[in-house]
Amino acid sequence: MSSALLALGRRRTTAERRRDRERDIIRATRELFDERGTIDAQIDDIAKRVGINKALIYRHFAGKEELFALTLVDYLGELDDRLGAVDNPRRAPLNRLKALSEVFVDFCLEFPAFTDCAMSLLRRTGEELFGEITEPVMITLGTAMAAALGRIAVVLEAGQRTGAFAKADTAYLANHLYTQTLGSLHMARVGLIVSSGKPGHPVVHHAEVATVRATAITATLATAVGRFAYEGPKKARRAGDRS
Structure with a gap:
């Protein structure tokens, strides 16, 4: 397999991982919404629910409002x-x-x-x-x-x-x-x-x-x-x- 195809495969895998993580973050946000309401759903709690550092959330979303949207x-x-x-x-x-x-x-x-x-x-x-x-x-x-x-x-x-x-x-x-x-x-x-x-x-x-x-x-x-x-x-x- 050529290096170009390998690189393409890696890019696709990275994109898939990114989409999966975004879905995990949204799912965790909704779970916390349903458990506690929107006011008590904090970014720190969402990150803990997903098992990631909260800084990673801001790599996927422009801010809290975008995640909530x-x-x-x-x-x-x-x-x-x-x-x-x-x-x-x-x-x-x-x-x-x-x-x-x-x-x-x-x-x-x-x-x-x-x-x-x-x-x-x-x-x-x-x-x-x-x-x-x-x-x-x-x-x-x-x-x-x-x-x-x-x-x-x-x-x-x-x-x-x-x-x-x-x-x-x-x-x-x-x-x-x-x-x-x-x-x-x-x-x-x-x-x-x-x-x-x-x-x-x-x-x-x-x-x-x-x-x-x-x-x-x-x-x-x-x-x-x-x-x-x-x-x-x-x-x-x-x-x-x-x-």
């Missing part, structure tokens, strides 16, 4: 598999959307760290994200999100064709429902609701998980069925010009 990709891949397992194009669109919403809500309840991780990214602006996460990872994250969101958009389109759902921009609405559900499930994560009592004395109640779950699913269906139209900035401006 790729861990979110792992969650999103599993979520999309679960959504695909229950989606049936032969069912009525409302029933299809209800089944998808139930899976999404239950996934958030089963993996609270997924909700935390997803919400953490949503709180950042695009400029902040591109400052913390490299472009290839951003593309990977966007692709993973688009898979699940695209599945929801297809159901919304089917419902609009039959008249079951209000006409709206399905890409926008799918993203809205994703964000809306994450926000609702954060209430279950916190476990508290606040109401007014005597002046200056708010009352804190426990948020029942079953109630939050039912409300989140109902809100998804109501938003899809509701009679409104997302017109976008151009139409909105035209309407303003006429007023």
Whole structure:
């Protein structure tokens, strides 16, 4: 075997080892997320779980945010598999959307760290994200999100064709429902609701998980069925010009 072929074999082996280590790091991060939550998952603990020096993690990932983003990709891949397992194009669109919403809500309840991780990214602006996460990872994250969101958009389109759902921009609405559900499930994560009592004395109640779950699913269906139209900035401006 020529020296060139040997060198190529070594490069391939090195690349494979790198990919395997990256998968090990992401798997360890998710394990710690599920055990402790995102706040208590530290780089030192992740490195110990994998059995490497923490400096090696920064050779594979630009930083903690990038590692967390790729861990979110792992969650999103599993979520999309679960959504695909229950989606049936032969069912009525409302029933299809209800089944998808139930899976999404239950996934958030089963993996609270997924909700935390997803919400953490949503709180950042695009400029902040591109400052913390490299472009290839951003593309990977966007692709993973688009898979699940695209599945929801297809159901919304089917419902609009039959008249079951209000006409709206399905890409926008799918993203809205994703964000809306994450926000609702954060209430279950916190476990508290606040109401007014005597002046200056708010009352804190426990948020029942079953109630939050039912409300989140109902809100998804109501938003899809509701009679409104997302017109976008151009139409909105035209309407303003006429007023």
